[in-house]
Structures are given as structure tokens and as C-alpha cells.
Amino acid sequence: MWAARRWWLPSAVADELDRDAGSPGRSRRTARDRLVDFCCFLAAIAVGLAAAQSLDHRADLPRALSVADQVLGALSCGVVWLRRRHPLALAAAMVPVGFMSDTSAGTGLVALFTLAVHRPFRYVAWIAGTQLALLPVHYKLRPDPDLPYLGIIAFSAVLSLSVVGWGMFVRSKRQLMLSLRDRARRAETEARLRAEQAQRLAREAIAREMHDVLAHRPTLLSVHAGALELRPDAPREEVARAAGVIRESAHEALQDLREIIGVLRAGDAGDEGRPQPTLAGLDTLVAESREAGMKVALAQRVVEPAAVPASVGRTAYRVVQEALTNARKHAPGTEVTVTVTGGSGHGLTVHVRNPPPDGEVPHVPGSGQGLIGLTERATPAGGTLRHGPTPDGGFEVRARLPWD
Template identity: 70%
Template sequence: MGETPALFTGRRWFFPSALLHELDPDAARAGRRPRRTARDWVVDFSSFLLAVVVGATAVEALADNPHVPNELAVVDQLIGALACAAVWLRRRWPLGLAVAMTPVTFVSETAGGAGLIALFTLAVHRPFRSVAWVGGINAALVPLYYWLRPEPDVPYLLIVLFAVLLTVAIVGWGMFVRAKRQLMVSLRDRARRAETEARLRAEQAQRLAREAIAREMHDVLAHRLTLLSVHAGALEFRPDAPPAETARAAGVIRESAHDALQDLREIIGVLRAGESDDTGRPQPTLAAVDALVAESREAGMKVVLNHRVEDPAAVPSSVGRTAYRIAQEGLTNARKHAPGTEVTVTVTGAPGTGLTVCVHNPPPEGEVPPVPGSGQGLIGLTERANLAGGRLEHGPTPQGGFEVRAWLPWR
């Protein structure tokens, strides 16, 4: 449902019902008539009282005019009284009342105040086209009216000019009020759109942050949990292993679980703090690829590292971190989908030419059971590489193996 702004909610009595109706989209779509506010009642009563006062002034003028018969004056007053009562209908039928008042004010002098109020209401509530037609007809009838009913104490041209200027002023005032209301409605709509856009931007930023954290959790925890799975599987299938080997596997499981918890704590800390690099341990860079390969070798993998970057510390931290995540994901995938094979990790590049990371493994021996959630890490890595301004390609090789190759800019 549409919500009225707080400015109007606390002071609804102070604003016109038509303005509140335009600010309530639900009421406008449903076609419900706006309820009169306290301000509307005050304005309507004041308009009725003004029409009566103008009519009473005209009654005195009729009594002093010798050219008007007494019977005609009585009829004029009766028509004027009905016109003043019709002022209460100006909000419901502004155009119809203004059109009806045009001939009424032409034949009744006491209905002049009600006619001007009807013309003002039309200018406030209807477009300029309707106002121009009705106001133009009223202004065109002024010379004829005063030619048929001349004022004995005022020159003809002066009274005609005054009446036309009064009609134009009433129309101008009503159009000014209408423009002011439309401005308030447009400002409210603009504020509503700004609030909607801000909410959408906040939701998009929240979604992007969640996606980034999910990617980071996958990249970090998948590697640790794969090590846990490998050594836990070895203990399961080798219950008769020597105590030293069992103790070594248990130590790796303990260290991997500790590192996984530490990484998870860092990621959750980033989520809470809303920062990326100021919490937890230092983020991995290209120099940490050697430690990553050594950790994989300790887990029982066969890994060959071809590190051809002369100064890994010179690589920008964002590029080095992305290269590390690519190598980490490649080793994790090889461990899951091609266990027992020899994996080759190649890192080459130089400033100006870019950094290339390639992880290749031959086809596994025998059938490998499918792993749930396969491919999600590569999707995240592709997006990560694109955000860094590089590209990532992955897929099977002609020899039946699998290769992940990425190029990252190094300026």
C-alpha cells in the first residue's frame, strides 16, 4: 500500500484532501473520492460565506438600481441563493459547476461571487484547456453583461476592464495553486523514487557482498576440507596403517581443521566489519603459492611447480591474491576429480605483459565418483578474474586431462 509522507501524516488536517489524494497512489488507483479534511471544511465554509457576502452586496446594488424591476430583483436573489448553495458542490464537480455558473452569473447579479469561486475551483482542479474555455467565455460575456446592465455610477469601459482583469486574476491565482500542488506531488514522487533507488542500491550492494563472501568461503574452505576428506578417507580405508602414518594423518587433519576454522573466522570478521583487508591474518599473495604447493604435497599430492616470476613480491597484491586463489582452486579440483595424478602448476609473467597461471592435471586412472557442487568454484574464479581485468579459461585437454588457465594484467 502507498504511504503518505511523514510531513502529511502528522498534519493531514492542514493540507487539501485533493493533494493527499494525489499523494496516495492506492486511493488514486481505486478511484475513491478524497475525504474532506479540516482545512477543506474551513475553506469551503469561507468560500460559501464569501459568495453570500458578494451576493448581499449585489442585493443592495439591485435595490438602488432603478432600471431593475422588483420582480426581476426577487428572481435574481433566488438564483443567487441557489448559486451560493451550489458552492458546496465545487469539489465534486468543478467543471460542471463552472459551466453551469456561466449562464447563471450572466442572468443573476447576486450569483457573481459563486461564479468567481467556481471559476477559481476549476483552475485549481482541472487542466488549462478546460480553464481557458470556461474563463474565455466568462470574459467574453462581460461586455455584453454590462451593456445590458450598466452601472449608473461607473463608466462602461472602466467596469468592463475591471471585470475582465478580475476574471484573469482569479484564473491565474487558481493555476498558481494548481502548479504549487503539482510541484509538491512531483517532489514527493521524486523522493519516493530516490528512496526506492537507494533501497535497490543497498540490496544490490548487499547481494554483491554476499556473493563475494560466498566466493571467498568456497575458495578458502574447499581447499581445507578437501585435505580433511583425503586424510580421513585414508584412515578409514587403512585402519591397519602404522602408528606413525596414522599420527601423521591425524596431525594433518587437526592442522587443516584449525586452519579452516581460522579462515572461516576471518571471513565472518570481514562480513561483520564490512572491510576487506583490515581484519585477520594477511591475505595470501603470489609469494604464498610455494607454501600452498608444499601443503598439498604434505597431503599426498604429486605437484610440480614451475614458478618463473623473478620477483613475486613486485606483483600487485590484488593480482597476486587472485593468482593464489586460482592455483588453490585448481589444486582442489585436481585432488577431488583426479586423485593420484601429477598436477603441474605454472606461474609466468612480467610487468607489462601480464601474469599467467596454469594448473594442469592428466586424466585420472579409473572411475572417480561425482562430487556435489562441482563447477561452482570455477564460476566464481571466472568472475574474479574478470573483475581484475583478466580472463580465465578452463576445460578438458585433448589428452583427456583438465586445465585451468588464467591471464591477469600486471601493469
């Protein structure tokens, strides 16, 4: 369909649209160009024939000048076919030719129109201004037998200005078409980039949420399963307790996974499922870790903890959860200290620290995405999160969250 429509567009517009579509512009003329060129050729011939008939009725004009005038007019009609390739050169050449030959007036007008379509106004102003300045001299030397001197000058000036105005209108219309096309292309590109960015942010949010929700439970499973593997002769009560923790952790992980999958399928977070954790859930989180065999000391010194915004409390919960998970994997058997302080107007500070582990710790795979995700949670809200080893060989995570 585009190939068929291209033949009826101006070549300049068609080449620009080809470049927009990703294909190289073709310089060959379209069917529309050939039709317009043929019409301009006929118009130049028609004006030349009319001027030739006027020359035949002028007895004061020598026969040699009349023949020379018509020869120049015929040659100028032939160069109309070059108007698209060399519009400025043709228009400049037609200024002296038009001054010497009345039958080339049609070609002069066509050249002036082509110049106005394909070149900036400064070139049109110079050529048209020169032609208008030569009109009084031309008609003084070769007066028109049918019209008065001032009348023929005014008629020629109006005709030339009309041709220039028409050409500038065509040029502005083409530029507007290309401008609208360019703006539409930029809008499509920006919309595609916004969509890609939204998809990327959504994927990052989903990955961060799944890591925060699910990483804690499988770590408990891994720790207790490893303990059972290393101590197959453990007392029955200890084995039963570890199996209960494994069962409960697996159940909670499956429940969290079902909720996340349900949200993804629905495409809307909604209000279904269990509520998101807040600062009040730290006691339950610490108790859960203690049941798994961890040593955790929790110190909450928060003024009016019930007034903590939900988003701030949820981020603080995730920080503690991720820090406990990392301590369980990389420093088993150590006592983890969790300190939460702050108040309204002063911000909320979360500090989780663990000493170095005793002896060699088995390698536990980890990608560090949890701490990266926590940083992505804290930074956009105006908070900060720092983590790293301590001088004694331990590890600490310190987060400061805004609380207006």
C-alpha cells in the same frame, strides 16, 4: 497521527498520500474541504446580496428581470457544493448565467477559482477568456450605476485574473507538495535498493572469501582421513605422516576461521591477521599439496614476478588453490600441471590442467561455487576465466588477468 492530520489536508492531496502509503484513496471530503466549501458558499451569498441591493436601486430595470436575476443568483449559490465534482461543467455553465445575472457573480468567481485549482491551464484560459470577452457586452447592456463603463470593466477583469492567479498558485503548491512527496518516496526506495544490493554483495564477498580460504584445508583433511580409513594396516610411518598433515591442516583451518570471524565481528578488514596470499605464495601452496601426496608440476615464467599487483597475484593464487583442491577431490593420483606466464602490459595467464584419473573415483560432494567465485573475482577486474573438460577426459582451468 496520520489519520488525524489527513482531515486537515485537501482531499486530492490526502488521497494521493493514501495511495503512497499503500491504502486505497478515499473520495469522501475531509473536514478542511467542508470548511472551504462552506466559506465559498458564504462568499457567493455575500456577493449575491451586494449585487441584489444594487439591483434594488436601479429604477430602469424591470421588476421581473430583477426577480429573475435574484432567482438565478440563489440557484447558483446552491450549486457551489458541486464545484469539486464537476469544476469544468460548473465554470462553463456560469459563463451564460453570469452574463444574465449580476447576483451570480460570486458563484462565477468561485467556479473560476475551482477550475484553476483542479484543471490544467488550457481549460482555465478558455473559460476566463470567454468571460473577459463578454465583459464589455455585459456592462454595455447593464451598466453599473456607481462606476464608469471602463472602470467597471477594468475592475471586473482584474478581479477575475486575480482569482485565476490565486487558483493556479494553489494548484502549483499542491503539485509541488505531491512532487516532493514522490521524490522523497523514490529516494527512500532507491536507498533501500542500494542497501539491499550492498548487503547482497557483502554476503557474496564473505561467502566467496570463506570458500577460498577454508575449502582447501578441509579437502586435505578429507583425503588423508579417507586414506587412513581405506588402509588401516598402513605402515606406522605413513600413518604418522598422514596424522601430522591432518593435525596441521586442522590447525590452519581453525586459524583461518578465527581470522574471518574476527573480521566479521569487527566490521572492518583492517591490517590485523596474516597477510593475504600473493603470487609468491604459490611455491608454499604447491609444497603443501605435495606433502599431502599430490603430484604437482609448477612452471612460473613471469617477468618480474615481484612487480605483480597484489590483487592480481591474490586472484592467481586463489585460481591455483581452487584448481588443486578440485583435482585432489575429483582426480586423485594424477599429476597436475600448473603454469603461470605473463608480464607487465601483457597480462598474467594461469593454466592448471590434470589428466583423467585411473579407475573409478569415489563421489565427493561439491557445489561448484568455487569456480563461480573465481569467475566473480576475475570478471570485474577485466579478466576472464574458463574451465571445463579436455578432449582426453581431463580437466583444465585457464585464467587471464590484466596486468597494466
